[in-house]
Amino acid sequence: MSKQAETNSPDETIELSLYKAHEKVYPREIKGRFQFKRKLAVWVLLGLFYVLPWITWGEQQAILFDLPQRRFYIFGLTLWPQDFIFLALMLIIAAFALFFFTALAGRLWCGYACPQTVWTEVFIWLEQWTEGNRNKRMKLDKGPWTREKILRKGSKQFLWITFALWTGFTFVGFFTPIKELAEHIWQWTMGPWETFWLFFYALATYGNAGFLREQVCLYMCPYARFQSAMFDKETLIISYDEQRGEPRMRGKKRRESEAPGDCIDCTMCVQVCPTGIDIRDGLQYECIACAACIDACDEVMEKSGMPKGLIKYTTENALQGKPTHILRPRTLIYMVILLGLVTAFGVSLANRSAIDMNVIHDRNSFYRVVDANTIENVYTLKVMNKGTEATEYAVQATGLDGLEVVLGLADQTVSAAPGELVIVPMKIRASKQVANQRIHGITVTVSDVAASGENTSENIKYFGYKK
Amino acid sequence: MSTEPISHNRDFNERQLKRIFWRRIGIVLWVSFFCAAVESMVFFALFDPAYLGQLSSFAVDLSPWQGYALGFAFFWAFTFLAALFAGVVLALPRTRLAKRNPHT
CATH class of the missing domain: 2.60.40.10 (Immunoglobulins)
Incomplete structure:
Protein backbone atom coordinates (compact mmCIF):
# COMPACT_ATOMS: atom_id res chain seq x y z
CA MET A 1 0.00 0.00 0.00
CA SER A 2 1.41 3.37 -0.93
CA LYS A 3 2.07 6.01 1.69
CA GLN A 4 -0.57 8.23 0.14
CA ALA A 5 -3.24 5.56 0.42
CA GLU A 6 -2.20 4.79 4.00
CA THR A 7 -2.79 8.30 5.30
CA ASN A 8 -6.02 8.60 3.41
CA SER A 9 -7.55 5.41 4.72
CA PRO A 10 -10.81 6.34 6.43
CA ASP A 11 -10.23 3.87 9.29
CA GLU A 12 -6.97 5.52 10.04
CA THR A 13 -8.44 9.00 10.15
CA ILE A 14 -10.85 7.85 12.80
CA GLU A 15 -8.16 6.16 14.86
CA LEU A 16 -5.84 9.12 14.62
CA SER A 17 -8.52 11.44 15.86
CA LEU A 18 -9.19 9.11 18.78
CA TYR A 19 -5.59 9.32 19.87
CA LYS A 20 -4.47 12.68 18.67
CA ALA A 21 -0.90 13.62 19.45
CA HIS A 22 -0.57 15.90 22.42
CA GLU A 23 -0.10 19.54 21.48
CA LYS A 24 1.65 21.76 23.97
CA VAL A 25 -0.59 24.50 25.33
CA TYR A 26 0.93 27.95 25.68
CA PRO A 27 -1.50 29.86 27.88
CA ARG A 28 -1.38 33.63 27.39
CA GLU A 29 -1.08 35.66 30.58
CA ILE A 30 -4.13 37.70 31.44
CA LYS A 31 -5.27 40.07 34.16
CA GLY A 32 -8.80 40.53 35.41
CA ARG A 33 -11.10 40.14 38.35
CA PHE A 34 -11.23 36.33 38.24
CA GLN A 35 -7.51 36.00 37.64
CA PHE A 36 -7.01 38.22 40.69
CA LYS A 37 -9.07 35.79 42.75
CA ARG A 38 -7.14 32.85 41.39
CA LYS A 39 -3.85 34.54 42.19
CA LEU A 40 -5.12 35.22 45.70
CA ALA A 41 -6.10 31.55 46.08
CA VAL A 42 -2.61 30.49 44.98
CA TRP A 43 -0.96 32.78 47.52
CA VAL A 44 -3.24 31.75 50.37
CA LEU A 45 -3.16 28.00 49.71
CA LEU A 46 0.52 27.70 48.89
CA GLY A 47 1.30 30.15 51.68
CA LEU A 48 -0.44 27.82 54.12
CA PHE A 49 1.36 24.82 52.70
CA TYR A 50 4.85 26.33 52.89
CA VAL A 51 4.43 28.19 56.20
CA LEU A 52 2.38 25.81 58.39
CA PRO A 53 5.11 23.25 59.13
CA TRP A 54 7.34 26.02 60.50
CA ILE A 55 4.87 27.09 63.16
CA THR A 56 5.33 25.67 66.64
CA TRP A 57 2.55 25.17 69.16
CA GLY A 58 3.82 24.76 72.70
CA GLU A 59 6.91 22.61 72.34
CA GLN A 60 5.56 20.79 69.33
CA GLN A 61 5.40 21.50 65.63
CA ALA A 62 1.84 22.83 65.21
CA ILE A 63 0.94 20.39 62.46
CA LEU A 64 2.84 17.13 62.41
CA PHE A 65 1.65 13.78 61.14
CA ASP A 66 3.97 11.48 63.03
CA LEU A 67 3.42 8.20 61.21
CA PRO A 68 6.06 6.01 62.95
CA GLN A 69 4.66 7.04 66.38
CA ARG A 70 1.13 6.90 64.95
CA ARG A 71 -0.09 10.21 66.29
CA PHE A 72 -1.20 13.41 64.57
CA TYR A 73 -0.56 16.78 66.19
CA ILE A 74 -2.93 19.51 65.05
CA PHE A 75 -2.60 22.75 67.01
CA GLY A 76 -2.45 21.29 70.49
CA LEU A 77 -4.80 18.45 69.66
CA THR A 78 -3.27 15.00 69.54
CA LEU A 79 -5.08 12.38 67.51
CA TRP A 80 -4.44 8.67 68.01
CA PRO A 81 -5.32 5.76 65.75
CA GLN A 82 -8.40 5.34 67.99
CA ASP A 83 -9.58 8.72 66.68
CA PHE A 84 -9.82 7.36 63.15
CA ILE A 85 -13.48 8.32 63.17
CA PHE A 86 -12.48 12.01 63.03
CA LEU A 87 -10.34 11.44 59.97
CA ALA A 88 -13.16 9.51 58.33
CA LEU A 89 -15.69 12.22 59.21
CA MET A 90 -13.37 14.90 57.90
CA LEU A 91 -12.96 13.10 54.58
CA ILE A 92 -16.72 12.62 54.26
CA ILE A 93 -17.26 16.31 55.03
CA ALA A 94 -14.69 17.21 52.37
CA ALA A 95 -16.47 15.00 49.85
CA PHE A 96 -19.89 16.53 50.57
CA ALA A 97 -18.46 20.04 50.51
CA LEU A 98 -17.11 19.22 47.07
CA PHE A 99 -20.52 17.93 45.94
CA PHE A 100 -22.29 20.97 47.38
CA PHE A 101 -20.03 23.57 45.80
CA THR A 102 -20.00 21.71 42.50
CA ALA A 103 -23.80 21.64 42.37
CA LEU A 104 -23.87 25.33 43.23
CA ALA A 105 -21.04 26.83 41.23
CA GLY A 106 -19.55 24.15 39.00
CA ARG A 107 -15.87 23.38 39.02
CA LEU A 108 -14.82 25.90 41.65
CA TRP A 109 -12.42 23.33 43.06
CA CYS A 110 -10.70 22.77 39.72
CA GLY A 111 -10.32 26.42 38.84
CA TYR A 112 -9.22 27.83 42.16
CA ALA A 113 -8.21 25.28 44.78
CA CYS A 114 -6.95 22.02 43.24
CA PRO A 115 -3.24 21.49 43.98
CA GLN A 116 -2.77 20.58 40.33
CA THR A 117 -4.11 23.99 39.23
CA VAL A 118 -2.34 25.90 41.95
CA TRP A 119 1.12 24.46 41.36
CA THR A 120 0.71 24.60 37.59
CA GLU A 121 -0.09 28.30 37.96
CA VAL A 122 3.18 28.91 39.82
CA PHE A 123 5.16 26.90 37.29
CA ILE A 124 3.63 29.00 34.50
CA TRP A 125 4.65 32.18 36.32
CA LEU A 126 8.21 30.89 36.55
CA GLU A 127 8.04 30.03 32.86
CA GLN A 128 6.87 33.54 32.01
CA TRP A 129 9.64 35.19 34.01
CA THR A 130 12.32 33.21 32.23
CA GLU A 131 10.94 32.59 28.75
CA GLY A 132 8.72 35.60 28.29
CA ASN A 133 5.13 35.84 27.14
CA ARG A 134 3.14 33.43 25.00
CA ASN A 135 4.49 34.55 21.62
CA LYS A 136 8.06 34.57 22.85
CA ARG A 137 7.65 31.09 24.32
CA MET A 138 6.26 29.68 21.09
CA LYS A 139 9.02 31.32 19.07
CA LEU A 140 11.66 30.08 21.50
CA ASP A 141 10.43 26.50 21.25
CA LYS A 142 10.40 26.61 17.45
CA GLY A 143 13.75 28.35 17.15
CA PRO A 144 17.24 26.79 17.10
CA TRP A 145 19.28 26.21 20.23
CA THR A 146 20.96 29.57 20.55
CA ARG A 147 22.81 30.86 23.58
CA GLU A 148 19.72 32.77 24.63
CA LYS A 149 17.50 29.73 24.36
CA ILE A 150 19.86 27.65 26.48
CA LEU A 151 20.08 30.44 29.02
CA ARG A 152 16.32 30.96 29.19
CA LYS A 153 15.45 27.26 29.26
CA GLY A 154 18.25 26.61 31.71
CA SER A 155 17.10 29.26 34.15
CA LYS A 156 13.51 28.00 33.85
CA GLN A 157 14.65 24.49 34.71
CA PHE A 158 16.72 25.83 37.59
CA LEU A 159 13.72 27.68 39.05
CA TRP A 160 11.38 24.75 38.47
CA ILE A 161 13.71 22.21 40.07
CA THR A 162 14.48 24.46 43.04
CA PHE A 163 10.81 25.12 43.62
CA ALA A 164 9.96 21.42 43.25
CA LEU A 165 12.67 20.41 45.72
CA TRP A 166 11.46 23.03 48.20
CA THR A 167 7.96 21.60 47.78
CA GLY A 168 9.21 18.07 48.42
CA PHE A 169 11.09 19.26 51.49
CA THR A 170 7.99 21.02 52.86
CA PHE A 171 5.86 17.96 52.17
CA VAL A 172 8.19 15.72 54.15
CA GLY A 173 8.19 18.43 56.83
CA PHE A 174 4.56 17.60 57.57
CA PHE A 175 5.56 14.06 58.52
CA THR A 176 8.88 14.55 60.23
CA PRO A 177 9.89 17.60 62.32
CA ILE A 178 10.84 20.13 59.65
CA LYS A 179 13.60 21.84 61.63
CA GLU A 180 15.40 18.55 62.22
CA LEU A 181 14.87 17.72 58.56
CA ALA A 182 16.48 21.03 57.55
CA GLU A 183 19.47 20.18 59.76
CA HIS A 184 19.68 16.71 58.26
CA ILE A 185 19.70 18.16 54.78
CA TRP A 186 22.27 20.78 55.73
CA GLN A 187 24.57 18.04 57.07
CA TRP A 188 23.44 15.63 54.32
CA THR A 189 22.46 12.94 56.86
CA MET A 190 18.86 12.26 55.84
CA GLY A 191 17.33 8.86 56.44
CA PRO A 192 16.39 6.71 53.43
CA TRP A 193 12.65 7.49 53.75
CA GLU A 194 13.12 11.21 54.08
CA THR A 195 15.30 11.16 50.99
CA PHE A 196 12.92 9.01 49.01
CA TRP A 197 9.81 11.08 49.79
CA LEU A 198 11.56 14.37 49.30
CA PHE A 199 12.70 13.45 45.81
CA PHE A 200 9.53 11.55 44.95
CA TYR A 201 7.30 14.47 45.82
CA ALA A 202 9.65 16.93 44.12
CA LEU A 203 9.55 14.77 40.99
CA ALA A 204 5.76 14.54 41.13
CA THR A 205 5.48 18.33 41.45
CA TYR A 206 7.95 18.91 38.63
CA GLY A 207 6.27 16.42 36.32
CA ASN A 208 2.67 17.34 37.07
CA ALA A 209 3.02 21.12 37.16
CA GLY A 210 5.80 21.45 34.60
CA PHE A 211 4.86 18.98 31.91
CA LEU A 212 1.64 17.05 32.38
CA ARG A 213 -0.44 20.09 33.41
CA GLU A 214 -3.89 19.93 31.80
CA GLN A 215 -3.33 16.28 30.90
CA VAL A 216 -3.65 15.37 34.58
CA CYS A 217 -7.14 16.92 34.51
CA LEU A 218 -8.02 15.30 31.19
CA TYR A 219 -6.72 11.79 31.64
CA MET A 220 -5.95 11.14 35.30
CA CYS A 221 -8.42 13.00 37.46
CA PRO A 222 -11.42 10.97 38.63
CA TYR A 223 -13.33 14.09 39.74
CA ALA A 224 -13.28 15.52 36.22
CA ARG A 225 -15.06 12.39 35.03
CA PHE A 226 -17.85 12.25 37.58
CA GLN A 227 -18.39 15.95 38.31
CA SER A 228 -21.15 16.08 35.70
CA ALA A 229 -23.23 13.90 38.05
CA MET A 230 -23.51 16.92 40.37
CA PHE A 231 -24.37 19.32 37.57
CA ASP A 232 -27.87 20.37 36.62
CA LYS A 233 -29.38 23.19 34.57
CA GLU A 234 -28.99 25.61 37.47
CA THR A 235 -25.29 25.03 38.10
CA LEU A 236 -22.97 27.92 37.37
CA ILE A 237 -20.95 27.24 34.24
CA ILE A 238 -18.71 29.37 32.10
CA SER A 239 -20.40 29.88 28.80
CA TYR A 240 -20.19 31.86 25.61
CA ASP A 241 -23.37 33.71 24.71
CA GLU A 242 -23.87 32.23 21.27
CA GLN A 243 -26.98 34.25 20.41
CA ARG A 244 -25.15 37.48 21.04
CA GLY A 245 -21.78 36.48 19.64
CA GLU A 246 -22.72 34.84 16.36
CA PRO A 247 -22.10 35.26 13.51
CA ARG A 248 -18.54 35.92 14.63
CA MET A 249 -16.41 37.82 12.14
CA ARG A 250 -13.49 40.22 12.01
CA GLY A 251 -11.62 42.63 9.77
CA LYS A 252 -13.00 43.60 6.39
CA LYS A 253 -15.77 41.06 6.53
CA ARG A 254 -16.97 42.55 9.81
CA ARG A 255 -16.91 46.11 8.53
CA GLU A 256 -18.91 45.17 5.46
CA SER A 257 -21.40 42.98 7.26
CA GLU A 258 -24.82 44.34 8.09
CA ALA A 259 -25.43 42.48 11.34
CA PRO A 260 -22.22 41.00 12.75
CA GLY A 261 -22.35 39.19 16.08
CA ASP A 262 -20.53 40.69 19.04
CA CYS A 263 -17.72 38.14 18.81
CA ILE A 264 -14.87 39.79 16.91
CA ASP A 265 -13.12 36.44 16.59
CA CYS A 266 -9.89 37.68 18.18
CA THR A 267 -9.32 34.17 19.69
CA MET A 268 -8.11 35.71 22.94
CA CYS A 269 -10.35 33.30 24.85
CA VAL A 270 -8.57 30.39 23.16
CA GLN A 271 -5.10 31.81 23.75
CA VAL A 272 -5.55 32.28 27.49
CA CYS A 273 -7.09 28.84 28.07
CA PRO A 274 -4.77 26.64 30.14
CA THR A 275 -6.39 23.50 28.72
CA GLY A 276 -6.29 24.75 25.15
CA ILE A 277 -10.00 24.61 24.29
CA ASP A 278 -12.33 27.03 22.52
CA ILE A 279 -15.11 27.94 24.96
CA ARG A 280 -17.22 29.08 21.99
CA ASP A 281 -17.70 25.42 21.08
CA GLY A 282 -19.85 25.02 24.17
CA LEU A 283 -19.33 23.41 27.56
CA GLN A 284 -16.54 20.85 27.43
CA TYR A 285 -15.23 18.49 30.02
CA GLU A 286 -11.73 19.86 29.54
CA CYS A 287 -12.89 23.21 30.98
CA ILE A 288 -11.59 23.60 34.54
CA ALA A 289 -13.61 26.79 35.06
CA CYS A 290 -10.60 29.02 35.66
CA ALA A 291 -12.50 31.95 34.05
CA ALA A 292 -9.42 33.17 32.17
CA CYS A 293 -11.57 33.44 29.02
CA ILE A 294 -14.07 35.65 30.86
CA ASP A 295 -11.34 38.09 31.85
CA ALA A 296 -9.86 38.03 28.36
CA CYS A 297 -13.19 38.57 26.61
CA ASP A 298 -14.31 41.29 29.03
CA GLU A 299 -11.13 43.22 28.26
CA VAL A 300 -11.68 42.88 24.53
CA MET A 301 -15.35 43.86 24.78
CA GLU A 302 -14.40 46.95 26.77
CA LYS A 303 -11.84 47.98 24.17
CA SER A 304 -14.31 47.43 21.35
CA GLY A 305 -16.96 49.48 23.14
CA MET A 306 -19.38 46.59 23.59
CA PRO A 307 -20.98 45.43 26.82
CA LYS A 308 -19.02 42.89 28.85
CA GLY A 309 -20.23 39.38 29.46
CA LEU A 310 -20.08 37.75 26.05
CA ILE A 311 -18.37 34.94 27.96
CA LYS A 312 -19.61 34.79 31.54
CA TYR A 313 -20.58 32.71 34.52
CA THR A 314 -24.15 31.68 33.84
CA THR A 315 -26.45 28.67 34.02
CA GLU A 316 -28.07 26.58 31.33
CA ASN A 317 -31.46 27.86 32.45
CA ALA A 318 -30.34 31.47 32.27
CA LEU A 319 -29.05 30.91 28.75
CA GLN A 320 -32.49 29.65 27.77
CA GLY A 321 -34.15 32.63 29.42
CA LYS A 322 -35.53 30.63 32.35
CA PRO A 323 -35.13 31.60 35.99
CA THR A 324 -32.25 30.10 38.01
CA HIS A 325 -32.75 28.82 41.55
CA ILE A 326 -29.90 28.66 43.99
CA LEU A 327 -32.11 26.83 46.50
CA ARG A 328 -33.34 23.64 44.92
CA PRO A 329 -33.69 20.05 46.16
CA ARG A 330 -30.18 19.11 45.08
CA THR A 331 -28.39 21.94 46.85
CA LEU A 332 -30.71 21.75 49.87
CA ILE A 333 -30.08 18.04 50.37
CA TYR A 334 -26.32 18.47 50.03
CA MET A 335 -26.49 21.41 52.43
CA VAL A 336 -28.50 19.53 55.07
CA ILE A 337 -26.15 16.54 54.94
CA LEU A 338 -23.13 18.81 55.08
CA LEU A 339 -24.44 20.80 58.05
CA GLY A 340 -25.36 17.56 59.85
CA LEU A 341 -21.87 16.15 59.32
CA VAL A 342 -20.14 19.35 60.41
CA THR A 343 -22.28 19.47 63.56
CA ALA A 344 -21.56 15.82 64.32
CA PHE A 345 -17.88 16.47 63.82
CA GLY A 346 -17.84 19.53 66.05
CA VAL A 347 -19.85 17.88 68.82
CA SER A 348 -17.83 14.68 68.85
CA LEU A 349 -14.56 16.61 68.78
CA ALA A 350 -15.68 18.81 71.67
CA ASN A 351 -16.76 15.76 73.68
CA ARG A 352 -13.70 13.78 72.79
CA SER A 353 -12.32 12.11 75.91
CA ALA A 354 -8.62 11.80 76.58
CA MET B 1 -17.92 -2.67 20.34
CA SER B 2 -16.69 -3.36 16.87
CA THR B 3 -15.21 -6.74 16.09
CA GLU B 4 -13.76 -5.46 12.83
CA PRO B 5 -9.99 -5.00 12.56
CA ILE B 6 -9.05 -1.33 13.05
CA SER B 7 -7.57 -0.99 9.61
CA HIS B 8 -6.52 -3.25 6.80
CA ASN B 9 -3.00 -1.90 7.07
CA ARG B 10 -1.18 -4.38 9.28
CA ASP B 11 1.68 -2.07 10.32
CA PHE B 12 -0.74 0.59 11.33
CA ASN B 13 -2.79 -1.93 13.27
CA GLU B 14 0.20 -3.09 15.21
CA ARG B 15 1.27 0.44 16.06
CA GLN B 16 -2.21 1.31 17.24
CA LEU B 17 -2.58 -1.88 19.27
CA LYS B 18 0.74 -1.22 20.95
CA ARG B 19 -0.36 2.29 21.77
CA ILE B 20 -3.66 1.10 23.15
CA PHE B 21 -1.87 -1.56 25.20
CA TRP B 22 0.55 0.88 26.84
CA ARG B 23 -2.20 3.36 27.41
CA ARG B 24 -4.19 0.67 29.24
CA ILE B 25 -1.18 -0.34 31.31
CA GLY B 26 -0.72 3.32 32.27
CA ILE B 27 -4.35 3.67 33.28
CA VAL B 28 -4.27 0.45 35.32
CA LEU B 29 -1.05 1.53 37.07
CA TRP B 30 -2.40 4.97 37.92
CA VAL B 31 -5.82 3.77 39.07
CA SER B 32 -4.30 1.08 41.30
CA PHE B 33 -1.76 3.55 42.71
CA PHE B 34 -4.56 5.95 43.63
CA CYS B 35 -6.69 3.23 45.23
CA ALA B 36 -3.70 1.68 47.03
CA ALA B 37 -3.00 5.08 48.62
CA VAL B 38 -6.56 5.25 49.97
CA GLU B 39 -6.52 1.60 51.06
CA SER B 40 -3.22 2.06 52.91
CA MET B 41 -4.57 5.12 54.67
CA VAL B 42 -7.62 3.28 55.97
CA PHE B 43 -5.71 0.11 56.80
CA PHE B 44 -2.91 1.80 58.72
CA ALA B 45 -5.33 4.03 60.58
CA LEU B 46 -6.65 0.80 62.11
CA PHE B 47 -3.51 -1.35 62.30
CA ASP B 48 -0.05 -0.55 63.55
CA PRO B 49 2.59 -1.39 60.92
CA ALA B 50 4.62 -2.95 63.73
CA TYR B 51 2.11 -5.83 63.82
CA LEU B 52 2.87 -6.74 60.22
CA GLY B 53 6.24 -8.06 61.31
CA GLN B 54 4.61 -10.27 63.94
CA LEU B 55 2.03 -11.75 61.60
CA SER B 56 4.49 -13.87 59.63
CA SER B 57 5.39 -17.37 60.70
CA PHE B 58 9.07 -16.43 60.93
CA ALA B 59 10.48 -13.43 62.74
CA VAL B 60 10.72 -10.27 60.64
CA ASP B 61 12.08 -7.09 62.10
CA LEU B 62 10.22 -4.25 60.40
CA SER B 63 10.65 -0.57 61.12
CA PRO B 64 7.41 1.43 60.93
CA TRP B 65 8.44 2.91 57.56
CA GLN B 66 9.24 -0.50 56.17
CA GLY B 67 5.86 -1.69 57.41
CA TYR B 68 4.10 1.17 55.65
CA ALA B 69 6.08 0.59 52.47
CA LEU B 70 5.38 -3.12 52.51
CA GLY B 71 1.68 -2.51 53.09
CA PHE B 72 1.50 0.01 50.29
CA ALA B 73 3.38 -2.28 47.90
CA PHE B 74 1.02 -5.11 48.81
CA PHE B 75 -2.08 -3.00 48.22
CA TRP B 76 -0.68 -1.61 44.98
CA ALA B 77 0.18 -5.07 43.68
CA PHE B 78 -3.22 -6.55 44.46
CA THR B 79 -5.20 -3.54 43.25
CA PHE B 80 -3.06 -3.62 40.12
CA LEU B 81 -4.07 -7.24 39.56
CA ALA B 82 -7.74 -6.42 40.11
CA ALA B 83 -7.62 -3.45 37.73
CA LEU B 84 -5.63 -5.42 35.19
CA PHE B 85 -8.16 -8.21 35.29
CA ALA B 86 -11.00 -5.74 34.81
CA GLY B 87 -9.09 -4.12 31.95
CA VAL B 88 -8.43 -7.41 30.19
CA VAL B 89 -12.01 -8.57 30.55
CA LEU B 90 -13.44 -5.23 29.42
CA ALA B 91 -11.40 -5.18 26.23
CA LEU B 92 -13.23 -7.23 23.64
CA PRO B 93 -11.23 -8.80 20.85
CA ARG B 94 -10.61 -6.34 18.06
CA THR B 95 -10.49 -8.87 15.25
CA ARG B 96 -13.44 -10.71 13.80
CA LEU B 97 -14.44 -13.73 15.83
CA ALA B 98 -15.00 -17.08 14.18
CA LYS B 99 -17.88 -17.09 11.76
CA ARG B 100 -20.81 -18.75 13.35
CA ASN B 101 -24.03 -19.90 11.88
CA PRO B 102 -27.01 -18.34 13.52
CA HIS B 103 -28.86 -20.75 15.75
CA THR B 104 -31.94 -22.02 14.09
Missing part, protein backbone atom coordinates in the same frame (compact mmCIF):
# COMPACT_ATOMS: atom_id res chain seq x y z
CA ILE A 355 -9.33 8.37 78.06
CA ASP A 356 -10.22 5.32 76.04
CA MET A 357 -11.50 2.31 77.97
CA ASN A 358 -12.81 -1.16 77.34
CA VAL A 359 -13.99 -3.84 79.77
CA ILE A 360 -14.17 -7.52 78.82
CA HIS A 361 -15.78 -10.10 81.09
CA ASP A 362 -13.85 -13.27 81.87
CA ARG A 363 -15.09 -16.04 79.59
CA ASN A 364 -14.61 -18.96 81.96
CA SER A 365 -16.96 -18.23 84.81
CA PHE A 366 -19.93 -16.02 85.52
CA TYR A 367 -18.85 -15.34 89.09
CA ARG A 368 -16.58 -16.70 91.74
CA VAL A 369 -17.35 -17.19 95.41
CA VAL A 370 -14.91 -15.26 97.58
CA ASP A 371 -16.33 -16.13 101.03
CA ALA A 372 -19.64 -16.94 102.63
CA ASN A 373 -21.00 -13.47 101.92
CA THR A 374 -19.11 -12.21 98.87
CA ILE A 375 -18.86 -13.03 95.18
CA GLU A 376 -16.71 -11.50 92.46
CA ASN A 377 -16.82 -11.09 88.66
CA VAL A 378 -13.53 -11.08 86.80
CA TYR A 379 -12.81 -8.73 83.91
CA THR A 380 -9.98 -7.46 81.79
CA LEU A 381 -9.79 -3.68 81.86
CA LYS A 382 -8.08 -1.80 79.04
CA VAL A 383 -7.28 1.87 79.55
CA MET A 384 -5.59 4.07 76.98
CA ASN A 385 -4.19 7.50 77.70
CA LYS A 386 -4.95 9.66 74.66
CA GLY A 387 -3.70 12.81 76.35
CA THR A 388 -0.26 14.36 76.08
CA GLU A 389 0.89 13.81 79.69
CA ALA A 390 1.41 10.78 81.93
CA THR A 391 -1.74 10.28 83.97
CA GLU A 392 -2.95 8.25 86.92
CA TYR A 393 -6.47 6.88 86.82
CA ALA A 394 -8.81 5.65 89.55
CA VAL A 395 -11.38 2.96 88.76
CA GLN A 396 -14.83 2.86 90.35
CA ALA A 397 -17.90 0.71 89.94
CA THR A 398 -21.45 1.90 90.60
CA GLY A 399 -24.94 0.49 90.12
CA LEU A 400 -25.12 -1.87 93.11
CA ASP A 401 -24.59 -1.14 96.78
CA GLY A 402 -21.12 -1.85 98.16
CA LEU A 403 -19.32 -2.71 94.91
CA GLU A 404 -15.59 -3.06 95.42
CA VAL A 405 -13.04 -2.85 92.60
CA VAL A 406 -9.83 -4.83 93.01
CA LEU A 407 -7.19 -4.28 90.36
CA GLY A 408 -4.39 -6.71 89.73
CA LEU A 409 -1.87 -3.99 90.54
CA ALA A 410 0.09 -3.12 93.66
CA ASP A 411 -1.47 0.32 94.03
CA GLN A 412 -5.11 0.41 93.07
CA THR A 413 -4.69 3.04 90.35
CA VAL A 414 -3.72 2.73 86.71
CA SER A 415 -0.74 4.77 85.49
CA ALA A 416 -0.39 5.33 81.76
CA ALA A 417 2.19 7.25 79.76
CA PRO A 418 0.83 9.36 76.86
CA GLY A 419 -0.40 6.99 74.18
CA GLU A 420 0.06 3.95 76.40
CA LEU A 421 -2.50 1.17 76.48
CA VAL A 422 -2.60 -0.51 79.92
CA ILE A 423 -4.24 -3.90 80.30
CA VAL A 424 -5.18 -4.84 83.89
CA PRO A 425 -7.05 -7.79 85.39
CA MET A 426 -9.96 -6.41 87.39
CA LYS A 427 -12.25 -8.04 89.95
CA ILE A 428 -15.47 -6.46 91.13
CA ARG A 429 -16.80 -7.76 94.43
CA ALA A 430 -20.33 -7.57 95.77
CA SER A 431 -22.25 -9.21 98.58
CA LYS A 432 -24.52 -12.16 97.78
CA GLN A 433 -27.49 -10.36 99.27
CA VAL A 434 -27.18 -7.38 96.94
CA ALA A 435 -26.17 -9.17 93.77
CA ASN A 436 -29.05 -11.61 93.93
CA GLN A 437 -30.26 -11.51 90.32
CA ARG A 438 -28.82 -13.53 87.49
CA ILE A 439 -27.68 -10.38 85.63
CA HIS A 440 -27.21 -6.83 86.91
CA GLY A 441 -26.20 -3.77 84.94
CA ILE A 442 -23.37 -1.84 86.51
CA THR A 443 -21.16 1.04 85.41
CA VAL A 444 -17.38 1.19 85.54
CA THR A 445 -15.85 4.65 85.58
CA VAL A 446 -12.21 5.48 84.90
CA SER A 447 -11.27 8.94 86.12
CA ASP A 448 -8.17 11.09 86.18
CA VAL A 449 -6.88 11.31 89.77
CA ALA A 450 -5.62 14.85 89.14
CA ALA A 451 -7.74 17.95 89.65
CA SER A 452 -9.32 17.88 86.16
CA GLY A 453 -11.12 14.68 87.15
CA GLU A 454 -11.81 13.86 83.50
CA ASN A 455 -13.59 10.55 83.30
CA THR A 456 -15.22 8.09 81.01
CA SER A 457 -17.44 5.14 81.83
CA GLU A 458 -18.81 1.97 80.35
CA ASN A 459 -21.94 -0.03 81.21
CA ILE A 460 -21.21 -3.69 81.75
CA LYS A 461 -22.92 -6.85 82.93
CA TYR A 462 -22.50 -8.22 86.41
CA PHE A 463 -23.47 -11.85 87.04
CA GLY A 464 -25.09 -12.24 90.44
CA TYR A 465 -25.59 -15.09 92.92
CA LYS A 466 -28.99 -16.64 92.33
CA LYS A 467 -29.97 -20.06 93.66
